[in-house]
Amino acid sequence: MRRFLILFFYLLTLPLSAQAAEPLSAEEFDRYTQGKTLFYGFDGTAYGVERYLPDRRVIWSFLDGRCQEGSWYEEAGQICFVYEDNSGPQCWSFALTPNGLNARFQNDPQATELYESGDIDEEMLCLGPEVGV
Incomplete structure (x- = not known):
């Protein structure tokens, strides 16, 4: 009986896990x-x-001090x-997981998959433009 109850409760949690892995809509992504x-x-x-700003604007950096401004939109x-x-x-x-966002490039299982590793309250380090002499 105990094994049955454990299996039953495990099966109850499966739909919740599946829902957490569903791709976010543009509205859900923006809200998060x-x-x-x-x-x-x-x-x-x-x-x-990446810093997420109002009106679907963003600033991205590869952690090298160089930042790129951009925007995002939903398509397909x-x-x-x-x-x-x-x-x-x-x-x-x-997709939103218990550990934060997961991002799959062009929805390709063989492509780059990133995961959220933190949310900070500090500003990003963005150095000014490179200037010569």
């Missing part, structure tokens, strides 16, 4: 990210940081980013 600065990791190392169930220094959109599917 707006006003935050989130660090992202990849394969156990720091990857980058993915969140697509366009940055000032990049020629085309970069589309991701975001």
